[in-house]
Amino acid sequence: MAEELRTEDMTMNMGPQHPSTHGVCRLVLTLDGEVIKDCQPVIGFLHRSIEKMCENRTYAQCIPLMDRFEYCTSMSCNWAFCLAAEKLSDIKVPERGEYLRVIMGELNRIASHLIFVGVTPMDCGALTPFLYTFRERERIMDLFEMTCGQRLTYNYIRIGGVAKDIPPEFIPKCREFLDIFEEKIRDYEKLLVDNPIWIARNKGVGIITPQLVYDYCISGPSARASGVNFDIRKNDPYSIYDRFDFDIPLGTGGDCYDRFNVRVNEMRQSARIVAQALDHLPDGEIRVKVPLKFKPNPGEVYSRRENSRGEMGVYLVSDGSTKPFRIRARGGSFSHLQAVPHIVKGLKIADLVAIFASMDIIMPEIDR
Amino acid sequence: MGLIKKLPVYTEHIPGGSLVTTSVNSVLTMAQAKSLWYLLFGTACCAIELMATGASRYDFDRLGMIFRASPRQADIMLVAGTITKKMAPRVKRIYDQMAQPRYVLAMGGCAIGGGPFYYDCYSVLKGVDKIIPVDVFVPGCPPRPEALLQGCLEVGKKIRTLKLDEWS
Numbered sequence: 001m002a003e004e005l006r007t008e009d010m011t012m013n014m015g016p017q018h019p020s021t022h023g024v025c026r027l028v029l030t031l032d033g034e035v036i037k038d039c040q041p042v043i044g045f046l047h048r049s050i051e052k053m054c055e056n057r058t059y060a061q062c063i064p065l066m067d068r069f070e071y072c073t074s075m076s077c078n079w080a081f082c083l084a085a086e087k088l089s090d091i092k093v094p095e096r097g098e099y100l101r102v103i104m105g106e107l108n109r110i111a112s113h114l115i116f117v118g119v120t121p122m123d124c125g126a127l128t129p130f131l132y133t134f135r136e137r138e139r140i141m142d143l144f145e146m147t148c149g150q151r152l153t154y155n156y157i158r159i160g161g162v163a164k165d166i167p168p169e170f171i172p173k174c175r176e177f178l179d180i181f182e183e184k185i186r187d188y189e190k191l192l193v194d195n196p197i198w199i200a201r202n203k204g205v206g207i208i209t210p211q212l213v214y215d216y217c218i219s220g221p222s223a224r225a226s227g228v229n230f231d232i233r234k235n236d237p238y239s240i241y242d243r244f245d246f247d248i249p250l251g252t253g254g255d256c257y258d259r260f261n262v263r264v265n266e267m268r269q270s271a272r273i274v275a276q277a278l279d280h281l282p283d284g285e286i287r288v289k290v291p292l293k294f295k296p297n298p299g300e301v302y303s304r305r306e307n308s309r310g311e312m313g314v315y316l317v318s319d320g321s322t323k324p325f326r327i328r329a330r331g332g333s334f335s336h337l338q339a340v341p342h343i344v345k346g347l348k349i350a351d352l353v354a355i356f357a358s359m360d361i362i363m364p365e366i367d368r
Numbered sequence: 369m370g371l372i373k374k375l376p377v378y379t380e381h382i383p384g385g386s387l388v389t390t391s392v393n394s395v396l397t398m399a400q401a402k403s404l405w406y407l408l409f410g411t412a413c414c415a416i417e418l419m420a421t422g423a424s425r426y427d428f429d430r431l432g433m434i435f436r437a438s439p440r441q442a443d444i445m446l447v448a449g450t451i452t453k454k455m456a457p458r459v460k461r462i463y464d465q466m467a468q469p470r471y472v473l474a475m476g477g478c479a480i481g482g483g484p485f486y487y488d489c490y491s492v493l494k495g496v497d498k499i500i501p502v503d504v505f506v507p508g509c510p511p512r513p514e515a516l517l518q519g520c521l522e523v524g525k526k527i528r529t530l531k532l533d534e535w536s
């Protein structure tokens with residue numbers, strides 16, 4: 001007489017120390033064999049109280065803290081904060097300052113996507129692309145270093161403009177990088193996009209439908225991979241993005257494979273923007289004079305910009321003093337992480353790793 | 369032979385080669401100093417620099433350092449990034465899971481003493497040496513890869529001064 005096999009659900013912890021959780025995220029998984037029945041993210045392992053600390057600092061002192069808010073694209077965070085402060089007090093940034101911001105912002109987007117393109121395959125077991133992408137990333141780091149002296153936390157974009165002008169050797173170096181970069185992107189594509197193992201691991205896995213994008217407020221490349229054509233640079237242009245000619249890469253399937261390809265193609269478009277900005281870079285002032293004890297007009301403002309992970313917004317309340325009354329920073333990853341439990345139900349653990357990596361979730365943006 | 373020259377050895381030539389007499393301690397410490405496997409454990413911004421150090425240009429591997437995902441296989445823990453009070457018990461636990469002899473390198477201002485989050489911050493542990501013993505501190509926010517490489521070489525130097533019975 002065959003006895004019925006009895007099975008039990010198992011609860012398992014993934015993280016906080018897990019190489020594929022991109023920082024310190026803990027996922028409590030309820031498993032039936034290898035199939036995920038439930039997934040509960042636990043956050044807060046990197047809560048550094050940046051928003052609270054900003055309330056005790058002057059506006060100029062807040063900018064370095066915003067660097068640490070999302071360190072893969074520090075320039076963007078600087079920029080989002082400065083945009084909010086400038087919006088409050090109607091500061092107009094000089095032309096050259098705007099162009100330099102765009103150059104740095106887009107280079108930073110490329111650098112961030114390069115980390116993604118290197119690390120995502122690593123989570124799926126392919127180590128090689130990591131070495132290639134970081135080789136190119138080092139070139140961008142060189143450019144940043146010669147401009148502002150830091151490799152990761154730049155504090156470059158300031159209220160009213162940028163901190164320093166670029167050195168004369170920046171432009172030739174940057175052009176040299178852009179020239180070789182297109183070929184390098186093709187190298188990454190050769191390594192992965194047509195690779196049967198990569199396709200098997202990613203194609204059709206972790207599909208995000210457009211409805212889910214709206215429900216969970218997914219933004220950035222992860223939303224565009226599902227075919228939702230929304231990019232703040234086009235739809236709500238800030239700075240001088242309306243002057244550049246670039247496309248928005250869109251995906252169709254909304255799976256991990258598309259999310260990867262969208263980011264790879266976005267690097268191409270960013271390189272295009274940088275090339276155009278270098279061509280049209282005007283001379284002149286880089287920054288309007290803003291007093292060190294900068295006091296914006298009282299009021300509240302929300303400003304947003306397109307970060308490499310999604311919408312990066314800063315909500316700023318000012319009471320007219322030298323310190324912000326309240327800062328609330330919004331990063332894309334928070335909504336993305338919320339969507340993960342919904343997507344992974346019924347999939348295998350190995351798929352969870354691929355999905356988590358392909359959403360490009362980064363923890364400091366969530367924990368702040 | 370380059371390696372042998374660095375050891376305190378007594379060499380005797382015999383037909384067809386030579387005999388080497390040395391102490392177990394020096395061979396073991398050298399072996400360990402030259403093959404430090406590190407725990408892939410990054411929490412915040414410094415982890416990106418740690419990754420950059422492991423990647424093509426700076427290349428950790430030439431120091432014999434290979435990343436391990438499991439604490440049980442690692443010799444050295446590079447604490448790269450901010451340790452919050454919520455994370456601290458986990459860090460201690462990961463440290464306890466590592467096999468002896470084990471070493472800790474604190475990378476960046478946050479791991480050394482709170483870094484930029486020293487003042488006005490209620491949630492950050494002010495220095496990882498409050499919970500686990502640290503061998504080498506590498507300052508910076510984040511430290512340059514060169515600084516991290518030197519920090520690892522310093523750990524190697526420290527290991528080579530140890531005596532066998534001090535390994536614990």
Ligand code: SF4
Binds near residue numbers: 414448449450477483
């Ligand atoms: S020391 Fe600086 S770069 Fe390193 S984790 Fe702390 S804030 Fe980030």
